[in-house]
Amino acid sequence: xxxxxxxxxxxxxxxxxxxxxxxxxxxxxxxxxxxxxxxxxxxxxxxxxxxxxxxxxxxxxxxxxxxxxxxxxxxxxxxxxxxxxxxxxxxxxxxxxxxxxxxxxxxxxxxxxxxxxxxxxxxxxxxxxxxxxxxxxxxxxxxxxxxxxxxxxxxxxxxxxxxxxxxxxxxxxxxxxxxxxxxxxxxxxxxxxxxxxxxxxxxxxxxxxxxxxxxxxxxxxxxxxxxxxxxxxxxxxxxxxxxxxxxxxxxxxxxxxxxxxxxxxxxxxxxxxxxxxx
Amino acid sequence: xxxxxxxxxxxxxxxxxxxxxxxxxxxxxxxxxxxxxxxxxxxxxxxxxxxxxxxxxxxxxxxxxxxxxxxxxxxxxxxxxxxxxxxxxxxxxxxxxxxxxxxxxxxxxxxxxxxxxxxxxxxxxxxxxxxxxxxxxxxxxxxxxxxxxxxxxxxxxxxxxxxxxxxxxxxxxxxxxxxxxxxxxxxxxxxxxxxxxxxxxxxxxxxxxxxxxxxxxxxxxxxxxxxxxxxxxxxxxxxxxxxxxxxxxxxxxxxxxxxxxxxxxxxxxxxxxxxxxxxxxxxxxxxxxxxxxxxxxxxxxxxxxxxxxxxxxxxxxxxxxxxxxxxxxxxx
Numbered sequence: 001x002x003x004x005x006x007x008x009x010x011x012x013x014x015x016x017x018x019x020x021x022x023x024x025x026x027x028x029x030x031x032x033x034x035x036x037x038x039x040x041x042x043x044x045x046x047x048x049x050x051x052x053x054x055x056x057x058x059x060x061x062x063x064x065x066x067x068x069x070x071x072x073x074x075x076x077x078x079x080x081x082x083x084x085x086x087x088x089x090x091x092x093x094x095x096x097x098x099x100x101x102x103x104x105x106x107x108x109x110x111x112x113x114x115x116x117x118x119x120x121x122x123x124x125x126x127x128x129x130x131x132x133x134x135x136x137x138x139x140x141x142x143x144x145x146x147x148x149x150x151x152x153x154x155x156x157x158x159x160x161x162x163x164x165x166x167x168x169x170x171x172x173x174x175x176x177x178x179x180x181x182x183x184x185x186x187x188x189x190x191x192x193x194x195x196x197x198x199x200x201x202x203x204x205x206x207x208x209x210x211x212x213x214x215x216x217x218x219x220x221x222x223x224x225x226x227x228x229x230x231x232x233x234x235x236x237x238x239x240x241x242x243x244x245x246x247x248x249x250x251x252x253x254x255x256x257x258x259x260x261x262x263x264x265x266x267x268x269x270x271x272x273x274x275x276x277x278x
Numbered sequence: 279x280x281x282x283x284x285x286x287x288x289x290x291x292x293x294x295x296x297x298x299x300x301x302x303x304x305x306x307x308x309x310x311x312x313x314x315x316x317x318x319x320x321x322x323x324x325x326x327x328x329x330x331x332x333x334x335x336x337x338x339x340x341x342x343x344x345x346x347x348x349x350x351x352x353x354x355x356x357x358x359x360x361x362x363x364x365x366x367x368x369x370x371x372x373x374x375x376x377x378x379x380x381x382x383x384x385x386x387x388x389x390x391x392x393x394x395x396x397x398x399x400x401x402x403x404x405x406x407x408x409x410x411x412x413x414x415x416x417x418x419x420x421x422x423x424x425x426x427x428x429x430x431x432x433x434x435x436x437x438x439x440x441x442x443x444x445x446x447x448x449x450x451x452x453x454x455x456x457x458x459x460x461x462x463x464x465x466x467x468x469x470x471x472x473x474x475x476x477x478x479x480x481x482x483x484x485x486x487x488x489x490x491x492x493x494x495x496x497x498x499x500x501x502x503x504x505x506x507x508x509x510x511x512x513x514x515x516x517x518x519x520x521x522x523x524x525x526x527x528x529x530x531x532x533x534x535x536x537x538x539x540x541x542x543x544x545x546x547x548x549x550x551x552x553x554x555x556x557x558x559x560x561x562x563x564x565x566x567x568x569x570x571x572x573x574x575x576x577x578x579x580x581x582x583x584x585x586x587x588x589x590x591x592x593x594x595x596x597x598x599x600x601x602x603x604x605x606x607x608x609x610x
Binding site: 003004007008011014018019107108109111112113114115116118277 | 329332333334336354357358360362364365366367368370372373377381382384385386387389413429
């Protein structure tokens with residue numbers, strides 16, 4: 001079992017490394033988010049006092065900063081967005097990690113695997129591990145880029161903080177790669193698969209605290225966001241990297257892990273079932 | 279004579295998709311060390327049969343035993359002793375041929391040096407060692423097919439399934455694969471091959487089962503099957519299609535019920551073409567004949583005799599010339 005999972009995970013990674021193009025392209029989207037959206041939505045700049053007597057100007061600046069701090073927990077929206085994007089990017093990559101199974105099915109590779117004695121769970125797990133390793137690599141690059149673009153880490157940031165943030169992202173990824181692998185095992189048509197991906201992707205991203213704080217949302221959306229693991233992961237990442245206060249740190253972890261493990265178990269059972277039935 | 283041992287025993291194997299019966303209660307037995315072909319047109323149920331025998335499709339009814347292991351109840355054991363080369367090209371084209379084969383070796387439980395040795399053996403066996411470390415993307419069609427087989431034999435399976443192993447290949451590559459399949463047989467491997475090329479079935483097989491619409495309609499050695507048609511076949515292609523019936527009537531006046539129309543050609547069945555030909559030429563002298571062809575019995579004709587249809591009609595209709603263009607276009 002271990003040898004099979006290891007072999008297939010290495011295969012995933014080899015394929016990934018040999019496609020240098022995809023590697024760069026995958027980084028372009030988050031870069032755009034960070035560079036264009038994050039940098040141009042500079043609220044402090046938008047409300048910066050101009051043509052106002054200096055005695056009021058500093059007061060207004062102070063007021064705007066105070067408001068931003070209330071809202072985002074930091075005076076820099078870029079910092080808020082960048083920390084949320086780390087989670088969103090992990091989420092997107094996990095979705096595509098699961099989705100590319102549809103192609104392996106179409107190419108007949110999955111059938112070839114199924115004709116070998118490889119345990120069915122091993123086929124599923126290698127997909128999960130391959131995706132997680134890719135995500136860890138991308139996240140490292142992304143955090144360096146965010147740092148270069150001026151994310152304001154909390155004072156006294158430690159390696160433990162970074163690791164905890166990484167683990168939170170991994171949990172989100174485990175949940176979603178499992179679910180999307182399960183969907184991919186049951187869908188033969190590439191177009192239908194991508195329709196499903198689009199249907200789920202964007203709403204999940206927006207119905208979370210990744211891009212905007214929950215308290216800014218209409219109440220119904222807040223309710224939806226409370227079931228979204230991305231919300232909890234984003235809060236945990238922000239707490240660790242930026243120092244944004246969090247209402248209940250431990251509870252956030254518990255909810256995140258429970259949702260994630262549930263999705264993983266469901267995903268694995270559905271996937272194995274799909275492989276066995278045919 | 280040595281007692282034949284059974285490698286594969288298929289019993290009432292059936293696969294239904296809703297109301298559509300893809301494979302309909304087929305029965306056959308394959309002896310150890312035999313090359314056995316399932317010959318039939320596309321859509322006859324060959325790939326579905328292979329899918330069931332290789333444990334990835336669950337039979338609706340019936341069962342099959344591979345070296346005694348049930349494909350329904352003992353899937354895991356079956357998977358260990360079979361090698362399957364599917365119709366699809368499944369190798370990763372971003373990886374090298376060697377990497378592809380090595381992955382399969384490891385999935386079959388070989389470790390470290392042993393896995394490497396097995397992979398080297400499989401690639402050498404399939405004449406691919408010279409290009410083993412090139413990316414599969416750079417392989418020709420024939421090399422890719424051979425790589426698929428290399429991936430399937432790396433664990434030295436007792437039984438190997440080859441699903442259309444030469445589809446779309448040129449004559450030379452096809453011959454090469456045939457030779458290698460014969461080598462496999464020499465090693466004692468039992469080969470189950472599916473094909474819709476009658477030349478392939480005839481050249482390779484010890485025995486052939488002709489399959490159509492999910493049913494096996496004939497089974498035997500190529501010679502036994504060819505003995506089912508007596509005499510020769512004459513095909514006549516004329517320029518004006520509306521003259522076909524007129525010609526058919528004239529031929530049937532000489533030998534009753536010998537000529538029929540198939541698509542745009544006339545087919546004449548005769549015990550002896552040498553006796554009939556002079557008379558035919560007399561009849562045809564008044565018409566613009568494009569082609570007159572005498573065909574000795576072959577599996578293609580057996581299929582036609584049994585089903586009333588051409589083996590290859592899915593690919594190019596009855597138009598043999600179009601068929602040749604199609605295959606030539608695929609040779610690259």
